[in-house]
Amino acid sequence: xxQADNAPALRRSLDxxxxxxxxxxVITAKxxxxxxxxxxxxxxxxxxxxxxxxxAPWNVFSLKEKFGTQAEYLAQGVVxxxxxxxxxxxxxxxxxxxxxxxxxxxx
Numbered sequence: 001x002x003q004a005d006n007a008p009a010l011r012r013s014l015d016x017x018x019x020x021x022x023x024x025x026v027i028t029a030k031x032x033x034x035x036x037x038x039x040x041x042x043x044x045x046x047x048x049x050x051x052x053x054x055x056a057p058w059n060v061f062s063l064k065e066k067f068g069t070q071a072e073y074l075a076q077g078v079v080x081x082x083x084x085x086x087x088x089x090x091x092x093x094x095x096x097x098x099x100x101x102x103x104x105x106x107x
Contacts, residue, residue, distance in 0.1 A: 027084040034094055039086065052086040053079050056093060063100065071100045 033039055036057025044050040060076040074096055078089035 027087045029083060031083075031087065033087065033090055037090055049081065051079050051081055052083055053077060054086055054090050056097075058097060063097075067100050067103075070103075074100065 033054055037054050038057075039052060039054040042048075042051050042053065055077045056075065058074075060071070060074050063071045063074055075093060078086065078093060080086040080089050
């Protein structure tokens with residue numbers, strides 16, 4: 001499902017209007033996730049609002065085997081209520097991935 005297929009989720013994403021902070025880019029509905037990341041939005045129902053989901057391009061289980069507790073907080077996927085919040089969650093995972101794998105020239 002794309003943003004265009006889910007009007008309430010698109011409105012929430014656009015209404016979130018993130019404030020640029022220290023070197024933080026403004027996230028819009030057209031801002032793509034980093035290369036390799038997949039995403040989708042759940043369909044809301046009477047009990048649950050829609051949520052955005054993103055999946056990482058790396059294999060978390062392999063990284064946890066290789067790096068142990070260093071990779072403890074890497075996740076295969078992240079979830080957020082808005083597109084802007086999803087970007088923040090993805091960016092946190094990308095930063096953690098880079099920190100974890102920086103010690104190994106193999107990654």
